[in-house]
Amino acid sequence: MSAAPRVVVVGAGEAGARAAMALREAGHVGEVVLLGAEAHAPYERPPLSKAAIVDDEPAFPAIAAAADLAGRGVEHRRGATVVAIDRAAGEVALADGGRVPYGRLILATGAEPRRLAIPGGEHALTLRDWGDAARIRRHLAPGARLCVIGAGFIGLELAASARARGCAVSVIEPLPRPLVRAVPAPLAERLAARHRAEGVDLRCGIGVASIAVERDGEPFTIALTDGTTLGADLVVAGIGASPRVELAKAAGLAIDNGIAVDGAMRTSDPRVFAIGDCASYPLALLDGRRVRLESWRNAQQQGERAARAIAGDEPGVAAPSDAVPWFWSDQYDLHLQIAGLPDGAAPFVERPLGDGAIMLLQAAPDGRLLAAAALGPLGAVARDMRIVETLIARRARPDMAALADPATKLKGLLR
Amino acid sequence: MAGNWVDACAAGDIDQEDVIRFDHSGRTFAIYRSPDDSYFATDGLCTHEQVHLADGLVMDEIIECPKHNGRFDYRTGAAKGAPVCVDLKTYPVKVEGGRVMIDLG
Numbered sequence: 005m006s007a008a009p010r011v012v013v014v015g016a017g018e019a020g021a022r023a024a025m026a027l028r029e030a031g032h033v034g035e036v037v038l039l040g041a042e043a044h045a046p047y048e049r050p051p052l053s054k055a056a057i058v059d060d061e062p063a064f065p066a067i068a069a070a071a072d073l074a075g076r077g078v079e080h081r082r083g084a085t086v087v088a089i090d091r092a093a094g095e096v097a098l099a100d101g102g103r104v105p106y107g108r109l110i111l112a113t114g115a116e117p118r119r120l121a122i123p124g125g126e127h128a129l130t131l132r133d134w135g136d137a138a139r140i141r142r143h144l145a146p147g148a149r150l151c152v153i154g155a156g157f158i159g160l161e162l163a164a165s166a167r168a169r170g171c172a173v174s175v176i177e178p179l180p181r182p183l184v185r186a187v188p189a190p191l192a193e194r195l196a197a198r199h200r201a202e203g204v205d206l207r208c209g210i211g212v213a214s215i216a217v218e219r220d221g222e223p224f225t226i227a228l229t230d231g232t233t234l235g236a237d238l239v240v241a242g243i244g245a246s247p248r249v250e251l252a253k254a255a256g257l258a259i260d261n262g263i264a265v266d267g268a269m270r271t272s273d274p275r276v277f278a279i280g281d282c283a284s285y286p287l288a289l290l291d292g293r294r295v296r297l298e299s300w301r302n303a304q305q306q307g308e309r310a311a312r313a314i315a316g317d318e319p320g321v322a323a324p325s326d327a328v329p330w331f332w333s334d335q336y337d338l339h340l341q342i343a344g345l346p347d348g349a350a351p352f353v354e355r356p357l358g359d360g361a362i363m364l365l366q367a368a369p370d371g372r373l374l375a376a377a378a379l380g381p382l383g384a385v386a387r388d389m390r391i392v393e394t395l396i397a398r399r400a401r402p403d404m405a406a407l408a409d410p411a412t413k414l415k416g417l418l419r
Numbered sequence: 420m421a422g423n424w425v426d427a428c429a430a431g432d433i434d435q436e437d438v439i440r441f442d443h444s445g446r447t448f449a450i451y452r453s454p455d456d457s458y459f460a461t462d463g464l465c466t467h468e469q470v471h472l473a474d475g476l477v478m479d480e481i482i483e484c485p486k487h488n489g490r491f492d493y494r495t496g497a498a499k500g501a502p503v504c505v506d507l508k509t510y511p512v513k514v515e516g517g518r519v520m521i522d523l524g
């Protein structure tokens with residue numbers, strides 16, 4: 005019998021850290037080396053646009069303390085940036101010239117915020133890591149003027165957090181409404197209305213032409229495509245992120261909107277896995293269609309899935325994943341949850357949830373429940389969303405009229 | 420030592436396989452009724468981000484946090500995996516004369 009292989013994980017974020025810990029839970033006895041470019045213990049990113057902006061001295065949202073990792077026999081190296089993968093030798097090369105041999109390799113490199121491709125676009129900050137959040141927070145004194153470019157999740161959460169700090173906030177979105185791709189229109193419109201009621205100057209259907217610094221005493225002057233300008237003390241771009249695939253691409257691994265993996269997170273090289281924001285995988289829920297998700301639970305689940313495949317030495321190509329995509333966002337006291345991947349063009353059934361919350365549900369033509377999204381106070385949204393997510397996972401074909409009726413207790417549908 | 424038993428609610432106030440929130444002297448607790456009709460009590464806030472567990476879903480012996488679905492065994496308080504890693508504190512419970520009493524120690 006050969007010894008258990010050494011597993012090297014590249015990227016100590018949500019997916020990489022979970023994979024390293026899950027390897028032990030899955031019974032892997034070989035070495036685990038977690039290589040992370042950042043100088044910190046692994047931490048959660050969702051608080052970066054929420055508590056890490058709102059609080060003056062936010063708690064560091066550690067996923068695992070150094071002691072937890074060491075206790076599980078995970079060797080975490082901070083400030084260790086991988087610059088190349090040598091698949092023939094079974095090694096990765098580090099920026100400092102070191103080389104680390106692997107038996108199995110897990111790529112968990114995450115995604116890189118997109119930069120604005122306009123004159124002066126480099127003056128807009130982006131929000132991806134703990135250092136970014138600290139830098140942005142330092143500029144957000146009460147009364148400071150923040151201009152957010154892009155009304156996606158991170159931009160809208162940052163806008164809500166900056167309002168909580170007493171800043172004046174404008175949000176510029178080139179599309180006709182916020183969150184066009186991810187969120188059903190009725191919920192996105194409710195969110196937009198709430199931002200406006202909170203005093204956010206949310207402008208949709210307008211692009212940004214350029215950003216100038218230190219002009220006429222203004223720290224930043226943002227020229228919009230309708231010919232108007234806006235002054236600001238800080239500009240942050242939240243216009244999405246691209247998967248970090250350069251290492252995988254240079255090593256000749258298959259790329260398809262992210263590092264392409266099978267349902268067990270295995271790349272085109274059976275010794276190399278990819279997980280989290282950098283990976284695209286086939287989803288059984290969508291009949292095997294390949295998707296790349298940027299979500300916290302996705303990162304965790306893929307880390308755990310890769311760990312099981314490695315610890316169990318699973319052979320062959322795995323079937324599409326039976327995971328149900330799940331995402332949440334917090335803005336003011338509103339909690340948004342999405343299960344499945346809602347299709348904005350297909351019809352929804354609406355279920356009122358109490359406390360002003362609503363849920364929208366979507367079924368496939370064959371009656372299979374496909375997706376749901378709900379918005380409102382956490383207490384009004386969470387239980388029903390969890391039950392509906394379970395129904396989606398079970399491929400249930402519930403009576404949609406019954407789902408829409410608030411008198412129907414959803415928990416009964418689980419039995 | 421004599422306990423510090425507090426009357427929390429009527430036994431019938433909690434549905435089977437469900438949970439309610441109970442606030443007492445500035446603290447918050449969660450009180451559970453299991454599918455086989457036993458009662459349990461834990462601290463009321465999730466150990467991940469301080470959210471009220473009573474808004475979560477009870478399934479068998481598990482309470483799932485409403486926010487990120489962290490799971491605890493409400494009988495022992497044991498955290499059952501990511502993202503929760505710190506156990507919940509539990510409290511002794513007894514049912515007397517149709518009232519649920521919890522011992523806050």
Ligand SMILES: Cc1cc2nc3c(=O)[nH]c(=O)nc-3n(C[C@H](O)[C@H](O)[C@H](O)COP(=O)(O)OP(=O)(O)OC[C@H]3O[C@@H](n4cnc5c(N)ncnc54)[C@H](O)[C@@H]3O)c2cc1C
Pocket residue numbers: 014015016017018019020039040041042048049050051052053084085086087112113114115131132133158248251279280281282297298299300301303330331332333334
């Ligand atoms: C501000 C913000 C708010 C969010 N809010 C939510 C939310 O509310 N709900 C939700 O579901 N999701 C949310 N997300 C998404 C979620 O955090 C991500 O999907 C998740 O972090 C992805 O995990 P990952 O491990 O794939 O990538 P990351 O967490 O980004 O980790 C990747 C790590 O790899 C390191 N790395 C990259 N290249 C190398 C290299 N060559 N060598 C060594 N290390 C390398 C990076 O430094 C980084 O530490 C949010 C994300 C952000 C940024």
Ligand code: FES
Pocket residue numbers: 465466467468469470484485486487488489490502503
């Ligand atoms: S707050 Fe309970 S799991 Fe995060």
